[in-house]
Amino acid sequence: METSPSKNKRFAEISIVVFVLICVGLILMDITSIMIDEFKYKFNQPAVVESTAAPTPGGRPTYPPDYTPEPVQLR
Amino acid sequence: MRTRKLDRLLGAVAVISVIIAWVIGANLSGRDIYPSLQSAVPSANHFTPVNGNYAIMGDETENSLMGYVSIASANGYGGPMKVAVAVDLKGNILGLSLVQHKETPAWIKMIYDSGFIETLSGKSYLDVFKIGEDVDGITGATYTSRAIAQAALEGGRTVAGSQLGLELPAKAVPQIQFGLPEITLIGLFAMGFFGHQQNFKYTKQARWVSMLIGMIVLGFIYTRPLTLSDINKFLLGFWPQWQTNLYWYLLMGGLLFVFTVDNKNPYCEWFCPFGAAQECLGVIGGAKSRSTGQSRNFLLWVQRGLAWLAIFVALLFRNPGLTSYEVFGTLFDLKGSSFQFALLAIVLIASLFIRRPWCNYLCPLRPVTDLYRMLRKWMIDTWKQALAKTNVSLK
Numbered sequence: 001m002e003t004s005p006s007k008n009k010r011f012a013e014i015s016i017v018v019f020v021l022i023c024v025g026l027i028l029m030d031i032t033s034i035m036i037d038e039f040k041y042k043f044n045q046p047a048v049v050e051s052t053a054a055p056t057p058g059g060r061p062t063y064p065p066d067y068t069p070e071p072v073q074l075r
Numbered sequence: 076m077r078t079r080k081l082d083r084l085l086g087a088v089a090v091i092s093v094i095i096a097w098v099i100g101a102n103l104s105g106r107d108i109y110p111s112l113q114s115a116v117p118s119a120n121h122f123t124p125v126n127g128n129y130a131i132m133g134d135e136t137e138n139s140l141m142g143y144v145s146i147a148s149a150n151g152y153g154g155p156m157k158v159a160v161a162v163d164l165k166g167n168i169l170g171l172s173l174v175q176h177k178e179t180p181a182w183i184k185m186i187y188d189s190g191f192i193e194t195l196s197g198k199s200y201l202d203v204f205k206i207g208e209d210v211d212g213i214t215g216a217t218y219t220s221r222a223i224a225q226a227a228l229e230g231g232r233t234v235a236g237s238q239l240g241l242e243l244p245a246k247a248v249p250q251i252q253f254g255l256p257e258i259t260l261i262g263l264f265a266m267g268f269f270g271h272q273q274n275f276k277y278t279k280q281a282r283w284v285s286m287l288i289g290m291i292v293l294g295f296i297y298t299r300p301l302t303l304s305d306i307n308k309f310l311l312g313f314w315p316q317w318q319t320n321l322y323w324y325l326l327m328g329g330l331l332f333v334f335t336v337d338n339k340n341p342y343c344e345w346f347c348p349f350g351a352a353q354e355c356l357g358v359i360g361g362a363k364s365r366s367t368g369q370s371r372n373f374l375l376w377v378q379r380g381l382a383w384l385a386i387f388v389a390l391l392f393r394n395p396g397l398t399s400y401e402v403f404g405t406l407f408d409l410k411g412s413s414f415q416f417a418l419l420a421i422v423l424i425a426s427l428f429i430r431r432p433w434c435n436y437l438c439p440l441r442p443v444t445d446l447y448r449m450l451r452k453w454m455i456d457t458w459k460q461a462l463a464k465t466n467v468s469l470k
Contacts, residue, residue, distance in 0.1 A: 012365045019425050020374055020436045023418055024381060027400045027437070030414035031385070034397060037180040 086449050089383050096390040097310070103391075108159070108174060112144050115161040115172035128238055131161060131169075142169055143238045147230035150320075152218035153177035153304065153396040154313030160230025166200040166241050168231055171223070177313065177394045181412075182216040189213050191220055195227045200235035201244055204228035249318040256299055256322050259292045264329050267341040282344070286351035294348025298407045301326060301342060303385055303439045307395035310386070338451065340444055343434060349403050350434050353426040360427025374436055382439035400439070 112122045112129055119141060122129040128146075133139035142163040148155050154177035161169040171192050176183065186192065191213050198204065204224040206212035213220040235241040263285055270281040293299050299322060308314070309327055317324055333341045343350055356362070367374055385398035402419040405411035411419070425432040434441065 009366060009368065013368045013370055016365060016367055016429065016432075016436065017370050017374065019421065019429075019432065020377060023421060023437055024377060026414050026418040026421070027381065030412055030418070031388070031398050031400060033412060033414065034180065035388075038392070038394070038397065 082449060083453060086446050086453075089379075089446060090450070092383070093310070093386055093390060096387045100391045100393040103393075108146065111159045111172045111174040112161075115144055115159040115170040116141065117170075119161075126237060128234060140164070143234045145230040145233040146174060147226040147233065149222040149225035149229065150218075150313070150315045151176060151178050151222035152182070153179065153394060154308055154311060156219075156222050156226060158223060158226035158230060160227050160234070162200065162231050162234040162239075164239065166231065166235040166239055168196050168198050168227060170196055171227055171230075173223075176219075177396065178216075178219050179396050181410075182219050185216045186213060186219055186223065192223065195224065198227070198231070200231040200241065202228075203247070204231075249316060251318045251321060253321055256293065256297045257325060259288060260322060260325050260329070263289055263293075263346040264325075264333075264341060267333075267345040270345065271337075271339060271341075285345045286347075286354060289346030290348045290351035290355070293346065294352065294403070294407045298404060299326075300348045300401075300403045300407070301330070301440065302399050302401050302403060303382070303389070303443075304396040304399040306440070306443055307386060307389040307399070310390060311393060311395060313395060334444070334447055335451065338448060343438075343440065343444070347434070349401070349406065350431055352406060353422070353431045353433060356423060356426040357430050362426060362428050362430045364430045378436055378438075379442040379445075381437070382442040385439055386443075402433075 109122065113119060116131050118133070119131045120134050120139070121132050122144065123132060125143065129144040131141040131144060133141045142161060144159050144161045146157055147160050148157050156176040157174040159172045159174050161171070163169050173183070194211065202209050204210055204227055206221050206224060210224045232243050236243045266281055266285045269275055270278050270285065305323065305327060315323055330342055333339060385400060388398045389395055402411065402415050402422065405415040405419045422433045
């Protein structure tokens with residue numbers, strides 16, 4: 001049984017649409033998984049010990065005349 | 076006429092939204108630096124800003140200075156990286172930590188897993204930090220490891236010079252990297268130029284030679300196809316050092332020049348490595364250009380929408396490679412996620428029956444070139460209209 005050219009054309013068109021939709025789905029899933037990795041990386045920074053010490057630099061640093069140590073907030 | 080107006084309206088919306096994403100991304104990019112400092116020197120008690128660097132204090136007494144941390148920058152594959160480089164009082168590296176980067180998380184994981192960062196600890200500010208000489212690079216993350224080594228060098232020398240008062244060795248002038256990829260690229264541009272000439276008899280043959288060279292040299296050997304990441308880097312202003320990235324400048328500059336002057340696409344049909352791979356499969360399977368009938372517009376806008384989304388998100392997060400969804404590296408370098416391997420398999424199978432399915436329906440570069448051409452024509456039309464109006468009013 002032979003298929004008509006218009007049916008063949010329609011089949012090709014539907015196949016391409018299905019192909020594109022599958023690919024777009026995979027691309028969106030890939031981008032989402034990369035972004036989840038990115039967020040995981042950003043929020044998994046190492047924890048920092050809380051310090052209440054007043055920063056008192058000593059030793060060798062050379063400070064400008066108007067320098068006053070800034071209190072540092074550690075998370 | 077109506078379609079052209081709609082195209083122009085949507086094109087303008089795309090450009091404006093991308094500019095908005097750029098501005099928002101630029102304002103959101105700052106982040107707290109202290110966790111990275113602590114990560115570079117876990118034994119530190121606290122840090123104090125000193126002349127643009129940070130003094131590392133071992134405990135709460137003023138004589139506990141352990142060294143300094145400098146925040147150094149270098150260009151990775153995806154864009155600039157910021158690295159916290161901790162240096163002791165003799166000018167040796169105590170530790171490193173990534174503050175900010177634009178690399179694909181998989182590459183960063185590769186760097187962490189390989190222990191590359193730890194190998195830089197203990198190195199002196201006098202060392203050259205050159206991959207292949209005194210530092211071992213990481214295969215598959217060459218640009219990233221090179222950038223971290225470069226940042227370690229810069230950070231170490233900044234601390235040694237500005238905080239410790241040590242004499243610095245002369246700064247090495249970066250060597251211009253001009254090799255086979257650059258020569259091939261120039262040759263392919265030249266071949267495309269002559270191939271496009273109307274009186275050139277062997278256009279078809281020249282195109283196949285160009286495609287095969289592109290696929291083998293730029294694809295399989297060097298894995299340097301044009302990707303959305305390159306376009307994003309260009310838009311974000313993450314332009315790498317020209318001496319070590321001449322290829323990128325030749326590719327981007329060459330394409331912009333030809334598009335602007337000649338309105339022709341010298342890349343996609345002539346030497347895109349992935350396009351060539353699809354055409355080779357197409358020859359095997361007898362692939363044809365298929366008519367998409369009534370779905371033509373739907374498919375066109377899906378492709379454009381996907382490209383817009385990818386650029387918008389990349390600019391918003393200021394990370395060029397974040398949404399670069401091409402599967403070029405998956406084919407040429409056999410690297411990628413399971414989604415990318417599945418996508419590659421589907422595209423390659425489809426290439427046997429449909430001519431260049433990726434290029435025609437999915438590639439983000441086509442909407443970008445369409446938009447560029449439309450804006451170019453719009454500007455020329457506006458210019459001509461303004462010129463005609465001026466002439467009429469003068470008469």
